[in-house]
Amino acid sequence: MxxxxxxxxxxxxxxxxxxxxxxxxxxxxxxxxxxxxxxxxxxxxxxxxxxxxxxxxxxxxxxxxxxxxxxxxxxxxxxxxxxxxxxxxxxxxxxxxxxxxxxxxxxxxxxxxxxxxxxxxxxxxxxxxxxxxxxxxxxxxxxxxxxxxxxxxxxxxxxxxxxxxxxxxxxxxxxxxxxxxxxxxxxxxxxxxxxxxxxxxxxxxxxxxxxxxxxxxxxxxxxxxxxxxxxxxxxxxxxxxxxxxxxxxxxxxxxxxxxxxxxxxxxxxxxxxxxxxxxxxxxxxxxxxxxxxxxxxxxxxxxxxxxxxxxxxxxxxxxxxSAQDLATRQAHWADALDLREPGLAAALFGEGAGGFPDLHYWRSREPRHAGSFHWRHEGGRGFLRLGPGAPLYVEQIVEPGAAAELRIAATLRRESAPAALSVALCRKTMRSSQDCRYARLEAAPGEWAAAAPQTLAVPPGRLPLKLALLTPAEGPVLDVDAVTLQAAGGSELLANGGFDTGLARWFFSTDYEPAxxxxxxxxxxxxxxxxxxxxxxxxxxxxxxxxxxxxxxxxxxxxxxxxxxxxxxxxxxxxxxxxxxxxxxxxxxxxxxxxxxxxxxxxxxxxxxxxxxxxxx
Known part of the structure; x- marks a missing residue:
């Protein structure tokens, strides 16, 4: 057969x-x-x-x-x-x-x-x-x-x-x-x-x-x-x-x-x-x-x-x-190894895959730590939480069409200390920017409140246009919701500005690599x-x-x-x-x-x- x-x-x-x-x-x-x-x-x-x-x-x-x-x-x-x-x-x-x-x-x-x-x-x-x-x-x-x-x-x-x-x-x-x-x-x-x-x-x-x-x-x-x-x-x-x-x-x-x-x-x-x-x-x-x-x-x-x-x-x-940069890296390696927990388990099997950024944030002795961003959900409301540190740019690519100016607004929440959300509108590749326009949205203390809208001129150029929300350099944690970016006719350019679907359509970049x-x-x-x-x-x-x-x-x-x-x-x-x-x-x-x-x-x-x-x- x-x-x-x-x-x-x-x-x-x-x-x-x-x-x-x-x-x-x-x-x-x-x-x-x-x-x-x-x-x-x-x-x-x-x-x-x-x-x-x-x-x-x-x-x-x-x-x-x-x-x-x-x-x-x-x-x-x-x-x-x-x-x-x-x-x-x-x-x-x-x-x-x-x-x-x-x-x-x-x-x-x-x-x-x-x-x-x-x-x-x-x-x-x-x-x-x-x-x-x-x-x-x-x-x-x-x-x-x-x-x-x-x-x-x-x-x-x-x-x-x-x-x-x-x-x-x-x-x-x-x-x-x-x-x-x-x-x-x-x-x-x-x-x-x-x-x-x-x-x-x-x-x-x-x-x-x-x-x-x-x-x-x-x-x-x-x-x-x-x-x-x-x-x-x-x-x-x-x-x-x-x-x-x-x-x-x-x-x-x-x-x-x-x-x-x-x-x-x-x-x-x-x-x-x-x-x-x-x-x-x-x-x-x-x-x-x-x-x-x-x-x-x-x-x-x-x-x-x-x-x-x-x-x-x-x-x-x-x-x-080269010699100077190598010395900087060697100091960074020594700091990284010092972040490990003492004991046989960590020595034999390590701290775990992908854990370095988090451990650097909490344990590193280096003078600069990265800013932080997290998606949070409270009382049926999704929002972005920005923490202080070396700059992070939470950004979204937008298409302004023929608009010369854009109007940005957001709803913010902060602790009692003064704080403001810095935003940038730049022609940008992955990490390098051209012709940025900046604005600050002031956050009132206490509960959620709408910040006064600001106007941003659209920079010229052929590179992708990105709106970036900057982490604060210092000060309190800042919560961000209901971000809008509108052209003169009222058309909304941002997707998921209310962070209802997590951080979909938002990405981040940073100038500070060691973290x-x-x-x-x-x-x-x-x-x-x-x-x-x-x-x-x-x-x-x-x-x-x-x-x-x-x-x-x-x-x-x-x-x-x-x-x-x-x-x-x-x-x-x-x-x-x-x-x-x-x-x-x-x-x-x-x-x-x-x-x-x-x-x-x-x-x-x-x-x-x-x-x-x-x-x-």
Whole structure:
């Protein structure tokens, strides 16, 4: 009797309606987002292998938090979950898959255990979250926001194994997605830089932030991603079979190096150079003259594109401050480690994922602490509570149309001490502003009262226009409700000005980074995961290097690019936390898996095409 072939998973289709329903909550882009997700899911249903293109391509740019205010579950999460579900519904489960080396399995198991313990320690004692917790980076559930990246890395691994029938095409698809993501990021940076300073003005002190909403608290996300993208782009140039594809990859490599230079991040520059060198070394492990020429051309083009920026006055100024900035960071690391509770449990397992901002606020001995913002609900009324400290800007993107002036009003509550709500209307990217207009709304003491309205002139410019509510520098806590911003005709420009739906449509940014990042990946791991977590990460690093350098893996896609990209992430992490946002924790786990554990197929033995139309059950 013939055996029945393995079947796909039809129940996975049931996940799509709730995902599309969630997309409708992401105003103001509900309809375009739902349509885009539906088209992406249809494309994956047609060719499941496209999931491995769409996910990495969307990772840097499908980030609408500055418009939606939502960051615990975002649009990229919906895309990734839906693509994996559609692929599971379309492709039968493979009969078997190659096993990863035992040391690699052990490293990932120990790391998964450490991350789980870190999450539990952050959430302990377990309690149902308050409504405001889902809008805050200082709440215990911030751990869930970060560790979501680990769950998504696991889903991509599941997807990779599910598409075993595609053979070597999996690596090609994922690499193409990473190259597309880099191209989109570079285009964003060129437009952003041109809006603030000329693309060839290397004396201007503007540092690009790119499409990453995580840059609202500072950090190294944009330069880390650019360095990672350079590794995959060089690998694409080396693997290209057509001249036009090779030339296009080399040109993108130069553009990516230029964009990386414009971050003016010193360890970002080092990370980019390391990514290219490691990728080239592993890709040329089976040397060929053409490969050597392409690699040399790529390195020279990258250097030529970056060098004018690096020789500019602002880059030289940054380099001249390196020793001073390192001393400042070292003092910050020492303060961060002093925030830990004494005892064996904290030493072994850390303080818990995502807990640093809250502990810094309450325990740090540094002279400045961040201001605070929280969503509160009392007596059927939702409102925003602002606390004193280093400035935070709770902001919303608005569209004034042809209006020249806007009228702002709010209802405020404060304690007996004098207080006022400062507001700013600015042309602004993620953190840098142009042509701001300011006003103060005076708060009467005691109960809720309407502040006298103020008028703000609309600043000129092409950048997004943002209304920002500023935390007080000092003084009492200030409660804010019923914020309105109206044009002359009375049309309301703000969404959720009464904070009835939490902080939806509101986002925040800050100029003061130390309160939000430990600024060192090793110190952050020791702080959050303890010595057990540090040992697990170190084991993963060692076994990844050993396996990636093994003759049977080096030179096969995606090992050179993944290893080079992982080296770049680690180099960037020497002076930055990096993995305190989910998309980069995803990369920090997925890249070593691709380099050391992913089932690979030689291009000479490429497997069958992924199932096409009609292949499902």
């Amino acid at each position: 013939a055996l029945r072939p393995p079947r796909a998973t039809p129940l996975a289709w049931l996940l799509l309606p709730p995902l599309l329903a969630l997309a409708l909550l992401y105003q103001p882009f509900a309809a375009p987002l739902a349509l885009g997700l539906a088209l992406a899911f249809a494309a994956v249903a047609w060719r499941p292998l496209l999931a491995l293109v769409l996910i990495p391509a969307a990772l840097p740019v499908l980030d609408l938090a500055p418009w939606t205010g939502r960051f615990f579950v975002d649009e990229f999460d919906l895309l990734l979950a839906g693509c994996v579900a559609v692929a599971a519904a379309r492709v039968p489960r493979p009969g078997g898959a190659g096993r990863a080396p035992a040391p690699v399995v052990l490293a990932f198991v120990l790391l998964a255990l450490s991350l789980a313990i870190s999450g539990l320690r952050a959430l302990w004692p377990l309690a149902w979250p308050d409504g405001g917790d889902w809008w805050s980076f200082t709440s215990p559930v911030n751990a869930l926001r970060i560790l979501k990246g680990a769950a998504e890395a696991w889903l991509v691994v599941v997807l990779w194994r599910r598409l075993a029938g595609a053979g070597a095409a999996r690596a090609q698809a994922f690499g193409a997605g990473m190259v597309a993501g880099l191209a989109l990021t570079v285009a964003w940076i060129v437009v952003e830089r041109s809006a603030f300073a000329g693309p060839l003005d290397f004396a201007a002190g503007y540092r690009v932030t790119g499409p990453f909403s995580a840059m609202h608290r500072g950090g190294a996300y944009v330069e880390c991603y650019l360095a990672i993208g350079l590794a995959f782009t060089l690998a694409a140039a080396l693997q290209a079979r057509r001249l036009w594809a090779r030339v296009a990859a080399l040109l993108l490599l130069a553009a990516g190096a230029y964009a990386l230079a414009l971050t003016f991040s010193r360890n970002g520059w080092a990370a980019g150079a390391l990514a290219l060198l490691v990728t080239a070394a592993l890709a040329l492990a089976r040397p060929g003259r053409r490969g050597l020429v392409v690699a040399a051309a790529g390195l020279l083009l990258a250097a030529a594109a970056a060098l004018p920026v690096l020789l500019g006055s602002y880059a030289q100024e940054r380099l001249g401050r 939000w990042h430990i600024d060192s990946l090793p110190v952050a791991v020791l702080f959050e995961q303890g010595w057990f977590g540090a040992a697990a990460w170190l084991l993963l690093l060692v076994v990844t290097a050993a396996v990636a350098l093994a003759p049977q893996r080096r030179g096969l896609a995606p090992v050179p690019a993944a290893a080079g990209a992982f080296a770049a992430l680690l180099a960037s992490g020497l002076l930055n936390t990096v993995i305190d946002t989910p998309r980069f924790l995803l990369l920090a786990l997925l890249l070593p898996w691709l380099a050391a554990a992913a089932p690979l197929d030689s291009p000479r033995r490429e497997g069958p095409r992924a199932p096409g139309a009609g292949a499902g059950p």
